Amino acid sequence: MWTFQAVERVGFAMRLLWDSFYWLLVGRRYKQKLRLRQVVEQIRVNGFDAVPIVTALAFVVGMMLSIQLLYALSDFGAESQVLLAIAKSVTREFSPLITGVIVAGRSGAAIAARIGSQVVSQEIDALKVIGVVPVRYLVLPPLLGLMISMPMLIILADVMAIFGGSVFGAHQLNMSVSAYMVESFNVLVVGDVMQGLVKSVVFGVIIVLVGATTGFHVTGGAEGVGRATTSAVVISISFIVLADMIASYFLTQ
């Protein structure tokens, strides 16, 4: 029973993804036009508003990596490699993962709660009888919003994590912070940054699809909305970690 439900939900999420892009492409022909204003609003809410927390956590993660790696690499007399290790691990792995988890907690929960409460209060039915396709109106804007804002957040997280690493590492390596930063960016290649950006788009899609799927399946009133919100966060983070592993495997071949 549980397996059947899980498969059904994955199918539902895939259908949401398909329908979203279908309405993006043909919406205008069927009076189901995407409102740019809605996408900009989603970029603001899910992207811009997440800047402070992403900045703070990326900085702390960068500093933490610097502390741990300097300690571990000192055993081999390879402290100078800390710069390379932080720059590569942050851009390829930590920035997208940390940002994905933060956005899943903020936006995934918000999407599930919003759609869930709209299901409970018959707002989705109201949209349908008015003639508005709910996927186009409720799922497509956050989907595009996160596909645009996630890469921007990742670039910010990359810079802040490297900066965080430099605050502790530069002193240990007898370098200035600016020299540490410049050297870090020099060791990076386009592929390193691209790996994080590709992952971020995938994570954005996962967050919206999981949030919307749990939201659309809400039953049981306000309590059901609460359950859906919790599920959305837990399931999103689980899928993000899984997708991260799969993407890491294929993108490092």
Next chain:
Amino acid sequence: MSEPKKDKKTVINVKNLVTHYGQRKILDGVDLDVKKGEIRVIMGGSGSGKSTLLWHILGLYEPTEGSVELLGQDIHNISFNDQLKLKQDIGVSFQSGALFSSMTVGENVALPLREFTDLDENTIRIISRMKLEVVNLGGFHKLMPSQLSGGMIKRAALARSIVMDPKLLFFDEPSAGLDPVVASEIDDLILSLRDTMGMSMIVVTHELDSAFKIADKITVLDNGKNLITGTVEEIKASPNKRVMDLLQRRSRHDKLNPSEYLRRLTQENYTLS
């Protein structure tokens, strides 16, 4: 209350509608024929299938059998474009109002105009305000739904449902949970919309006073079946026991057989009565 003329065109035609929730039959061969300008009230006890019938008429659920024609088009078997055009001729007022909680009252009313017309913002604003005036909510356009009372929410929902000047209007329990004065105001609004705009309406309610005040015809559902359809006078004069129970607010368990009741409770395959 004016009975529609007999030669008027049928605008809502439901034929042999059957639907199930799982194994349970909710609607069992319901037929309905609503003429232009008619107010048809659907009555029945809780769980009789009133709201389910409404959702099927609106195309929100697919029936197991039967058909629903609105303005001559089968709502379940038309192209998306035709369905979209048809929906612009339909207005629905939900029991809870179903106003979009993230929008102001004015934005709620304006939504269908913004989505489906090419009108400029100024015109949209004026039309929405006009519709709010019709339901006596002039000046409330900037409030959020959470700032409105139950009666105001119903009226705002009504304003949204008539903003596209639909030909068909549907109400789910329009006066449920309202005090008698506000409920009576809603009834007057329904009558005035029919008289001034010529709309045809289906009103699902279990409020007897309201039903008798607004109905041209009443259809009584019982256990998913069409028990009786007639004018207010015909319904009031009906000798049917279930109709009399409903009108006199008598419980169906008034004449419960105690031994039968005990047998049902203790049997292995206990099911709904």
